[in-house]
Amino acid sequence: MxxxxxxxxxxxxxxxxxxxxxxxxxxxKLFIMFAILKVYFFPNFLNTNFANDKERAEHVMHNITRxxxx
Amino acid sequence: MVExxxxxxxxxxxxxxxxxxxxxxxxxxLTLGLSFLLAFFESIYVRTGNEEWKRxxxxxxxxxxxxxxxxxxxxxxxxxxxxxxWSNYSWMVGDIFGAPLAIEGIFAFFxxxxxFAVMFFGWNKVSKxxxxxxxxxxxxxxxxxxxxxxxxxxxxxxxxGMAFNPDTVRFEMQNxxxxxxxxxxxxxxxxxxxxxxxxxxxxxxxxxxxxxxKGKHQLxxxxxxxxxxxxxLLSSAYVxxxxxxxxxxxxxxxxxxxxxxxxLFQGETNAPLVVAGLINSAKEPADTQKPxxxxxxxxxxxxxxxxxxxxxxxxxxxxxxxGNKEHNIVGASERMERGKIAIHQLxxxxxxxxxxxxxxxxxxxxxxxxxxxxxxxGYLNNPAEAVPPIGLTFYAFHIxxxxxxxxxxxxxxxxxxxxxxxxxxxxxxxxxxILSVPLGYIAQQTGWIVAEVGRQPWAIQGLLPVTVANxxxxxxxxQTTFFIFLGLFTLLIIAEISIMVKxxxxxxxxx
Numbered sequence: 271m272x273x274x275x276x277x278x279x280x281x282x283x284x285x286x287x288x289x290x291x292x293x294x295x296x297x298x299k300l301f302i303m304f305a306i307l308k309v310y311f312f313p314n315f316l317n318t319n320f321a322n323d324k325e326r327a328e329h330v331m332h333n334i335t336r337x338x339x340x
Numbered sequence: 341m342v343e344x345x346x347x348x349x350x351x352x353x354x355x356x357x358x359x360x361x362x363x364x365x366x367x368x369x370l371t372l373g374l375s376f377l378l379a380f381f382e383s384i385y386v387r388t389g390n391e392e393w394k395r396x397x398x399x400x401x402x403x404x405x406x407x408x409x410x411x412x413x414x415x416x417x418x419x420x421x422x423x424x425x426w427s428n429y430s431w432m433v434g435d436i437f438g439a440p441l442a443i444e445g446i447f448a449f450f451x452x453x454x455x456f457a458v459m460f461f462g463w464n465k466v467s468k469x470x471x472x473x474x475x476x477x478x479x480x481x482x483x484x485x486x487x488x489x490x491x492x493x494x495x496x497x498x499x500x501g502m503a504f505n506p507d508t509v510r511f512e513m514q515n516x517x518x519x520x521x522x523x524x525x526x527x528x529x530x531x532x533x534x535x536x537x538x539x540x541x542x543x544x545x546x547x548x549x550x551x552x553x554k555g556k557h558q559l560x561x562x563x564x565x566x567x568x569x570x571x572x573l574l575s576s577a578y579v580x581x582x583x584x585x586x587x588x589x590x591x592x593x594x595x596x597x598x599x600x601x602x603x604l605f606q607g608e609t610n611a612p613l614v615v616a617g618l619i620n621s622a623k624e625p626a627d628t629q630k631p632x633x634x635x636x637x638x639x640x641x642x643x644x645x646x647x648x649x650x651x652x653x654x655x656x657x658x659x660x661x662x663g664n665k666e667h668n669i670v671g672a673s674e675r676m677e678r679g680k681i682a683i684h685q686l687x688x689x690x691x692x693x694x695x696x697x698x699x700x701x702x703x704x705x706x707x708x709x710x711x712x713x714x715x716x717x718g719y720l721n722n723p724a725e726a727v728p729p730i731g732l733t734f735y736a737f738h739i740x741x742x743x744x745x746x747x748x749x750x751x752x753x754x755x756x757x758x759x760x761x762x763x764x765x766x767x768x769x770x771x772x773x774i775l776s777v778p779l780g781y782i783a784q785q786t787g788w789i790v791a792e793v794g795r796q797p798w799a800i801q802g803l804l805p806v807t808v809a810n811x812x813x814x815x816x817x818x819q820t821t822f823f824i825f826l827g828l829f830t831l832l833i834i835a836e837i838s839i840m841v842k843x844x845x846x847x848x849x850x851x
Contacts, residue, residue, distance in 0.1 A: 282461025288402060288843060289460070292409035295835060300413060302828065303420075311821050312420035315427035315811040327509045330431045334509070334808055335687035 350810050352818040353425040356825060358792070360417050362785055363829040367411020367836070369784050372486060372533055373540025373575075374404045375479035378459075380567050382475050386468050396560045398463070399848035400544065405460060406843060410836040415489070417825065425818060429799045429809035435512045436502055436519065437492050444488035451481040483533045490532055494525035497791075498593045499800050504712060506689055506705065511800075527589045528791075531582035534575050535787060538747060541572025542773075542780035545754055547844055549773030552764060557847050565773075566758050569751040576748035583744065584645065590794075591646035594801060596660045597794040600730045601737040602642060604656040605631045607664060611654035613641035616738060619731045625661045625724050657730070661723045672717055672726035675802075679718025682711035716803040725805075728796040736789035743783040750776050 286293070316326040378401055385393035419441070422430045458466055458474035466474075495502075501518030502511045513519065545568050548561035591598045599605075602614055605625065617635030643652045653667050663671030685708035692701035720726060750772060757763045763770075795801060799809035 278461060278465060279457060281465075282457060285461075288839070289405065289409075291839065292406060295832075296409050296412060299410075299832070303413065303417065307417070307821075307824065308420055311824065312424045314423040315425075315813070316431055317423075323508075326431060327507075330428050330509045331506075331686075331690055333428050333812070334432075334804075335683055335690060 349813060349815040349818055350807050352815055352822055353421070353810050353813075354806060356425065356818060356822040357418065357421055359822065359829070360414075360421060360825055361792070362788060363825075363833070364411070364414045364418065365784060365788055366781065366833065367407055367414060368486065369532075369536035369539045370407045370543060371404070371411060372482055372536030373538065374400065374407070374543065375475075375482045376537060377540055377544055377568060377571060378404060379472075379476045379479045380571065381564075382472050384567070386472050392559065393563070394463075395848045396563060399560065400564070401459070402843055403547075403840060406839050407836065410832055410839070414829070414832070424821075425811055425813065426799070426809050427811040429804060432510055432804065432809075433496075433800070435510050436495055439513065439516060440488040440492045440519075444485055447481070447488070448485045451478065451485065455481065486533060486536075487529050490529045491520050491525045493791075494522055494528045495519055496798075496800050497528075497795055498522055498524035499803060504803075506686055506708065511803075523589050524593055527582060527586040531579065531586045532787075534578045534582055535784060537575035538572055538579050538744075539780040539784055541568040541575060541751065542747065542776045544568035545572065545751070545773045546775075546777035549770040550844070551847070553767065553770050553774075558764070560848055562758065562763065565754055565763070569754040569758070573748055573751040573755070576744070576751060579744060580748075583741075587645055588648065591654070594795060595655050596657070596726060597728065597733070597790075598646060599655065599657045599660060600728050600733045600794060601790060603631050603635075603730060603734045604642070604654065605658050607654055607656040607659040607667065607669075609643065609653045610640045610651045611642040611646070612637035612639045613645065614738075616742070617734070619734050621731050623730075625727060626658050657727055661726060672720065672723040675714040675717035676720050676723060678711045678714040679716060679720075681718070682708055682715040683718040685711065686715075714802065716798060716800070716805055716808075719805050719808050720797070725797055728794050733790060733794040736786040736793065740783050740786040740790060743779055743786075747776065747780070747783075 283289075283293075316329065320326045320329055378397060381393060381397040381400060384390075385397055455474040455477040458471060459478050462471050462474065499511065500522050501513065501515040503514050504510075505512050519525070544564050548564045548568070551557045551561035587598065587601075590601070599607075602611075603617060603619055604611065604614075605623065614632070615636045615638060618633040620629055620631055620633055623629045623631050640650055642654050644650050646652070646654045655664065655667065655669050659667065659669050659671065661672050663669055663674055685704045689701050689704035689708060692698075692704060717726065753766075753769055754763070754773065757766050757769060797805045797807065799806045
C-alpha cells in the first residue's frame with residue numbers, strides 16, 4: 271500500500287509538463303523567502319533582542335505604557 | 341533600537357504590509373473560486389461521461405495549478421512582517437492568533453499533500469468518484485483554510501472572546517467559539533470567499549471570451565461560459581447579500597469605518613446613502629466645510645442599511661470624534677481620557693509589582709479593568725487621529741460597490757446570448773468579458789482597502805493603534821525590505837501572467 275502511494279507521487283511528478291516549471295518557481299521562491307529574507311532581513315525582533323519571555327514581556331509592557339505625551 | 345516612535349517608520353511598515361497583503365490577494369480569490377468551478381466541471385463530466393468535459397476540466401485545472409503554485413506561501417511573508425515590524429502586536433496577540441494560524445497551517449498541509457495530489461496526478465489512476473471527491477475536497481478545504489485567516493483578521497476588527505493579562509502582557513483566549521463565530525468573522529468569511537467565486541467566474545468568462553474572439557476551442561469556451569455565468573450570477577447575488585450583512589456589522593461594531601465609507605460627517609436620522617460623490621479632501625472633523633463638492637444621495641437608505649430601521653440615527657465622524665450626548669455616543673475625545681487612565685494604571689500596576697507594593701498594585705489593577713476597553717484611545721494625541729483616511733476609504737468602497745453591481749449584468753448578458761445561440765455574434769460582449777477580468781481584480785483590491793484602511797488607526801480595534809503595535813526599528817530597515825518585496829512580488833506577478841497567457845494560448849490538450 272505504502273509502495274503504491276509512493277509510486278503514485280513519483281509517477282505524478284515524472285509526468286508533469288507545466289508543473290516542472292511551476293515546481294522550480296515554488297522552490298526558488300521558498301529558498302528566497304526562507305533562506306535569504308527570513309534569515310537576513312526578517313529576524314524575529316523580540317527573539318533576537320531578548321533572552322527569554324520575561325524580558326520580552328517587560329519590553330512590550332515598557333512600550334505600551336510609554337505615552338508620547340505622558 | 342530607536343526610543344522615539346517614528347511615524348515615518350510606522351508608515352513604511354504599513355505600506356510594506358499593505359503591499360504584501362495586496363499582492364497575496366491577487367492569487368487567493370482566484371484559487372478559492374476556481375477550485376469550485378473545477379468541481380462543477382468535473383461533476384458534469386462524471387455525470388455525463390462526456391470526455392469533452394474532462395478535457396475542459398483539465399484545462400482549467402492547469403490554470404488553477406499555475407495560480408496556486410505562484411501564489412502559494414506568499415502569505416507567509418505577512419507572518420515574517422509580524423515578527424519583525426510588528427513585534428509588540430505579535431507578542432500581545434500570540435495567544436489568540438496561534439490557534440487559528442496553526443490549524444490553518446496543518447489543514448493546508450494535509451489538504452495539499454493528499455487531495456491536491458490526487459486531483460493533479462490521479463486522472464486514470466484512481467476511480468472517477470474518488471477523483472471527483474478529491475476535487476471537491478480541494479474546493480471546500482481551500483475555503484475552510486481561508487476561514488482561519490479571516491477569523492484572525494476579524495478578531496483584529498472586533499476583539500472578542502479574550503481577556504488582557506497584564507502579567508504576560510498578552511490578550512489571552514477565553515472562548516475560541518466566540519472568536520470563530522463572532523458576527524464580524526462570519527460576515528467577513530462569507531463575503532470574502534463569495535467574492536472569490538465571483539472573480540473566478542469572471543476569469544473563466546474572460547478567458548473563454550478570448551477563445552471565442554480568436555475562433556478557438558469554441559465548444560469548450562461556450563460550455564465554460566454557461567457554467568461560470570450561472571455560478572457568477574449566484575455568487576454576485578450572495579456577494580450582495582453578504583455585503584449588506586458586512587456593512588450592517590460594520591455599522592454596529594465599527595461605526596467610524598461606516599462613517600468614512602459613506603463620507604458622513606454629521607450623524608443624521610433618516611441618513612441618506614451616497615451612491616456616488618466627489619469628496620472635499622480639505623474637510624476636517626467639526627469644521628464648517630461641506631464634505632462633498634457634488635454627490636448623488638438616496639434619502640433614508642443608509643439608516644435602513646446600517647440599523648435595519650428607516651429613520652434611525654447613523655453617527656457621523658463628528659459624533660464619533662467629539663461625542664453626541666443626545667444619542668449617547670461617547671466620542672474619541674472622552675475615550676482618550678479614559679484610555680490614558682487605563683495606561684497610567686497599567687504602568688502603576690507594573691511598577692508597584694516590581695517594588696512589592698501589593699496594595700497599590702491591586703488598586704491599580706482594579707482601576708485598569710474599569711478603563712481598559714478604551715486603552716487604545718489613550719495613545720492618540722488628538723481625537724481626530726481616530727479617523728481613518730476618508731477619501732481612500734470612500735472611493736474604494738464606492739468603486740467596489742459599483743463594480744459589484746455591474747458584474748451580475750455581465751453574467752446575465754452572457755447567459756442570455758448563450759441560450760439564444762448568438763454569443764459568437766456579440767463581439768462587444770466578448771470584449772466586455774475580457775475587460776471584466778481586471779475589473780474583478782480591482783473590485784477585490786478595493787474591498788481589501790475598505791476593510792483595512794477603513795479600520796485605521798487600529799491594529800486591534802480600540803485597543804492598540806498601529807503606532808504602538810510596531811517594533812522599534814529604523815526607517816531604513818523597513819524601506820529596504822519594502823523594495824525587496826516590491827521586486828520579488830512584481831517578478832512573481834510577471835511569471836504568473838506570462839505562464840498563464842502561454843498556457844491559455846496552448847489551450848486544452850488534445851485527447
